[in-house]
Amino acid sequence: MMNEDILYQTLKQRFGFDEFRPGQKETIEAVLKREDVLAVLPTGAGKTLLYQLPGYLMAGSVLIVSPLISLMQDQVDRLRQRGERSVVMLNATLTGRSRQQVLKNLRSYRFIFASPEILAQPPIKQALRNCQISLLVIDEAHCISQWGPDFRPEYLLLKNIKKELQNPPILLLTATATPRVQADILQKMDLNYERIKKVIRSVNRPNIFLAVDRVANDQEKRKHLSQWLHQLGGGGIVYFSSRRLANELAGELAAATGFRVAAYHAGISTIDRFRIQQQFMHGQLQIVCATSAFGMGIDKDDIRYVIHYHLPGSLESYVQEIGRAGRNQKPALALLMYAPGDEQIPRQLSQIELPSQIVVEKVQKHELPSQALGPQAELIEFYLAHGWAYAKLYTMLKKRSQLTERQLRxxxxxxxxxxxxxxxxxxxFGERPVEENVCCDCHQNDWQLSDLKLPTPPALVIADQWDWQKQLRILFAKESKSG
Structure with missing residues (x-):
């Protein structure tokens, strides 16, 4: 077993910390003993350390599978900012000679980040087989259960990747997983629930005050949101289910409050998303109006509040998103705004329509174009290509629909x-509730913001105090040198 002194020396020298956060040391020790580990740790628990620290103490490469390019880029940037050159991200933007050079030298990288989709490509798999993969990490592992049957079916192939890489130890990381989801993750990865090491910590974040603002309609909701932000000040995230509304209200709120507000979602260019993320991290933006595309991997510890303008589709998503507030353990607010009928939005977003068996069979026989399968054509074709019969696909999608409805309820x-x-x-989440004093608006329905004792809003940083363009040039220079 690894000497404990070496663990603490590496923690201090590489990461600048003196102590581990709850759950970190236990997980790292299991990883270094080459155990398979499922770590369910709350947002802000420092999950990146769980594979980065072992990466410096193990021979070979650590392969990290992550659901979002922005999340991978954030982790790659952070490693490079600490001087780590032996890191690479495999994604669709890596093409031509750069791609060939990276794949040729892939075994020389300490940390390799990849999406599930790119791991399905034969040249990538071949290059990885030539590497010594000492640890396979599945970040945001709840996606195996949540997204596998949905719009990210490649997650269902990860169990095959593990086998093709000669079964390296696996580290499954997530902030939110009910006991049912934990079991589903392990079943889909062909892992034994009884034999895998499980490090599970409470989802409870006692410093976050929980509240719901019930309004009559969208017009009243807009009015209330503006009032909340006037009182709260900067240092917050407002989540939307609609890109259009995120854009629209970012402009309205900036004009109404005088705060620096920006919209963030997948429809914005990569460079603009990077700029907005960095400006928020460094205090040049006070409020971000975002879709769920924003937040994964954002390590900002002084977010004072998270407001949901639209109803999330599940408590899993909600708990993960509100967990981005109050990471410094100071008081924070999680406010959910609700108008009658709001549940229809997540219900519509989760619907998957399967065409008739006749249409599917005609597409398979090339008698109809794949577009005849409808808006979910790519998803349906994936399952058909992997040998799923129509009846099996129908049953799976029906069960998925029932599950999403239970989550919404x-x-x-x-x-x-x-x-x-x-x-x-x-x-x-299968935990025993704790007895706390005023922890939500159910205990105190006439609560006021002053009751929460939120920290003072952070001061706005003027642009020339932090040059994001210079930082971008530094990062790209490092990337070109390391590539």
């Missing part, structure tokens, strides 16, 4: 809770 139960919202969340 649990979210509505949270909205309608009258006793304790924190207890509702903890019971949902």
């Amino acid at each position: 649990a979210m509505l139960d949270y909205v309608n809770e009258t006793r304790c919202r924190r207890a509702k969340i903890m019971r949902y």
Whole structure:
């Protein structure tokens, strides 16, 4: 077993910390003993350390599978900012000679980041087989259960990747997974629930005050949001389900409040997303109006509040997103705004329509174009290409629909809770509720912001105090040198 002194020396020398956060040391020790590990640690628990520290103590390469390019880029940037050159990200932007050079020298990289989709490509798999993969990391592992049957079916192939790489130890990381989801993740990865090491910490974040603002309609909701932000000041994220509304309200709120506000979503260019993310991290932006594309991997510890303008589709998503507030352990606010009928948006977003068996069979026989399969054509073709019969696909999608409806009902139960919202969340995740004083608006329905004792809003940093363009040039220069 690794000497404990070496662990603490590496922690200090490489990362600048004196102590491990709860769950970190236990997980790292299991990884270094080459155990398979499922780590369910709350947002802000420092999950990147769980594979980065072992990466410096193990021979070979660490392969990190991540769901979003922005999330991978953030981790790559952070490693490079600390002077780590032996890191690479495999994605669709890597083409031509650069791609050939990277794949040729892939075994020389200490940290290799990749999406599930790119791992399905034969040249990538061949290059990885020539590497010594000492650890396979699945970041945001709940996606195996949540997205596998949905719009990221490549997650279902990760169990094959593990076998093709000669079964390296695996580290599954997530912030939110109910006992059912934990079991589903392990089943889809062909892992034994009894034999895998499980490091599970409570989802409870006692410093976050939980509240719901019930309004009559969207017009009233807009008015209330502006009022909340006037009172709260900067240092917050407002989540939307609609890119259009994120754009629209970012402009409205900036004009109404005088704060620096920007919209962030997948429809914005990569360079603009990087700029907005960095400006928010460094205090040049006070509020971000975002879709769920924003937040994964954002290590900003002084976010004072998270507001949801639209109803999330599940408590899993909600808990993960509100967990981005109050990482410094100071008081923070999670506010969910709700108008009657809001549940229709996540319901519509989660619907997957399967065409008739006749249409599917005609597409398979090339008697109809693949477009005849409808908006989910790519998803359906994936399953058909992997040998799924129509009846099996129909059954799976029906079960998925039933599950998403149950998740949405649990979210509505949270909205309608009258006793304790924190207890509702903890019971949902299979935990025993804790007795706390005023932890949500159910305990104090006439609560005021002044009751929460939120930290003072951070001062706005003027542009020339932090030159994001210079930082971007530095990062790209490092990338070109390391590539």
